[in-house]
């Protein structure tokens with residue numbers, strides 16, 4: 001049960017970058033996401049938290065139709081971005097995934113140079129007419145991802161030769177290079193050490209000025225540090241969503257309270 005009143009909920013839906021209504025997700029017979037409604041605000045960070053298996057990643061993947069790639073997965077309900085239903089048959093999932101980029105748990109650079117990792121997307125989406133424009137996109141994406149100074153003299157070196165934290169920032173640069181509006185992050189720091197994690201968290205904080213960010217995290221400390229809004233999932237339900245500070249200091253639902261106080265999960 002979401003605690004927002006009907007009127008505030010309607011207002012939030014109007015201002016939202018992403019709105020989801022009555023979303024259900026099934027893997028075969030398994031009902032993994034149940035009747036989820038949420039309004040995700042633009043240019044802010046929303047954290048999805050909850051115990052393992054509660055559906056955080058499944059719901060995240062609905063937001064750029066990554067679940068389309070899983071045969072047994074079926075999504076019902078409505079999800080719109082800027083008022084456009086992303087499940088409309090007219091929507092090209094490849095274009096959608098450029099607008100709604102994704103960064104995964106394990107850094108996954110292509111086995112190519114640092115330059116090519118970032119240039120690949122703009123090239124296939126036809127975003128640069130000539131080499132100098134592509135160079136400009138690569139440089140500015142690496143700058144926005146806070147990686148430029150560390151790699152500017154080794155752009156031809158392999159992406160996989162970077163440290164884990166650098167590889168994750170390279171993946172963020174790769175997402176940024178196709179001018180997304182939304183960036184989805186699925187536990188982006190879980191494979192990183194505390195220093196690399198701190199860098200990625202700082203970066204997330206900077207990026208929210210220009211992008212709408214949704215992050216799945218197992219770490220409540222991370223959710224508290226990086227997000228303005230937090231959504232708590234439990235057994236496929238969205239139990240509660242609100243300002244991060246309110247969720248952590250004054251949760252409305254007992255299940256949220258039990259989770260944040262470490263009673264389960």
Ligand SMILES: Nc1ncnc2c1ncn2[C@@H]1O[C@H](COP(=O)(O)OP(=O)(O)OP(=O)(O)O)[C@@H](O)[C@H]1O
Pocket residue numbers: 027030032050051052053054055056057058059070072218
């Ligand atoms: N590809 C899949 N095929 C079948 N079932 C799946 C698949 N992916 C997820 N599930 C099931 O859907 C439910 C939700 O899983 P999901 O990975 O979304 O949860 P989560 O909250 O992100 O978990 P975790 O925190 O452990 O990553 C789980 O019961 C899981 O077993």
